Amino acid sequence: MSLLEVENLSAYYITHAYGVQRDVRAVDNITFSMEENEIVGLAGESGCGKSTLIKVLLAIIKPPLRVLSGQVNYSYDGKKFNLLTLEREQLRKVQWEDISYIPQGSMSTLNPVRKIRKTFEDVIKAHKKSESREEYERLMEEHIKYLGLPLEVLDSYPHQLSGGMRQRTTIALATILKPKIIFADEPTTALDVVVQRGVIQMLKQLHEEQKNTMLIVTHDMAVHANVAEKIAIMYAGKIVEIAEKKELFTAPKHPYSQFLIQSLPRIGDKRRRTSAPGNPPSLADPPPGCRFHPRCPYVKDVCKRHIPKLIEYEESHNIACFLYSSEIEEGEEIVQEIIRS
Ligand SMILES: Nc1ncnc2c1ncn2[C@@H]1O[C@H](COP(=O)(O)OP(=O)(O)O)[C@@H](O)[C@H]1O
Numbered sequence: 001m002s003l004l005e006v007e008n009l010s011a012y013y014i015t016h017a018y019g020v021q022r023d024v025r026a027v028d029n030i031t032f033s034m035e036e037n038e039i040v041g042l043a044g045e046s047g048c049g050k051s052t053l054i055k056v057l058l059a060i061i062k063p064p065l066r067v068l069s070g071q072v073n074y075s076y077d078g079k080k081f082n083l084l085t086l087e088r089e090q091l092r093k094v095q096w097e098d099i100s101y102i103p104q105g106s107m108s109t110l111n112p113v114r115k116i117r118k119t120f121e122d123v124i125k126a127h128k129k130s131e132s133r134e135e136y137e138r139l140m141e142e143h144i145k146y147l148g149l150p151l152e153v154l155d156s157y158p159h160q161l162s163g164g165m166r167q168r169t170t171i172a173l174a175t176i177l178k179p180k181i182i183f184a185d186e187p188t189t190a191l192d193v194v195v196q197r198g199v200i201q202m203l204k205q206l207h208e209e210q211k212n213t214m215l216i217v218t219h220d221m222a223v224h225a226n227v228a229e230k231i232a233i234m235y236a237g238k239i240v241e242i243a244e245k246k247e248l249f250t251a252p253k254h255p256y257s258q259f260l261i262q263s264l265p266r267i268g269d270k271r272r273r274t275s276a277p278g279n280p281p282s283l284a285d286p287p288p289g290c291r292f293h294p295r296c297p298y299v300k301d302v303c304k305r306h307i308p309k310l311i312e313y314e315e316s317h318n319i320a321c322f323l324y325s326s327e328i329e330e331g332e333e334i335v336q337e338i339i340r341s
């Protein structure tokens, strides 16, 4: 079994205005898996559902977001569970300690009115009740030093740190308990290039030491090229392709992935970059069939009526496109409410 197996996961933002229900289908029947110790990059245009997917994989689900169907199965160290069915107490235990999160925007996990040391202590205490204060301190200082941060950050308030230092502190906090899996949401966005490099280096170093599995979300393909081993491409609430990095950069198969890769700037190449014609659809009213069909140069009749299933095209290369398979996704209308009502 894989470390993480996501099955038929759908999560919508459901709102009501003037008696009309509006569903934003941010995560739309997604099935994929992640193996122990791998780094997967999740790419896709802004608004395609990347952050929402991560939140559901962490079971951070607040209205108007609702999970309509599916399972988020984790399996590690002899444990096996669907995260979406855990009781609050069990959930609190695995979140952070086993399944950790580097959220978008480094201020959200650091309390602005507390010194950083306090925030670290709170996290450690909440999970390692038996250990002594000295033990907490040692754990914290070792980790900070290992990551090449000055110990002074511990006695600072978040606003006293530069953006880059704050982001690195957030990453240190997310990994202090050596989690099995880390979800990083745009960890380098809004940082300048030199600082970005430091943050990427830090993630790689952590991965080397802690052997954690990582899902790194960014729309910056250069970051993916640098850290990811596999890349998953998301479009309009769905994963349309997953492949080894080299394969995806050199021979992308899904027409949307081809557009993404072709639109990357290349050194010394002055040609105008092509991007897909048109815009991504509204997730409140996605087109029928393949979500990409209105923009696809290879559109066929079947693409307008049916949703292609994400199938294994070759080993470690999955694609959801009728150019490569005629398998149709089933039951898209039968979303069943199982939890969180
Ligand atoms: N609280 C919310 N209520 C309604 N819609 C939302 C909410 N948060 C996000 N969305 C919508 O869900 C879709 C996916 O958003 P998000 O997961 O943040 O995308 P990404 O991270 O890929 O930019 C977008 O259309 C966004 O507008």
Ligand SMILES: [Mg+2]
Pocket: 050, 051, 052, 104, 185
């Ligand atoms: Mg996002």
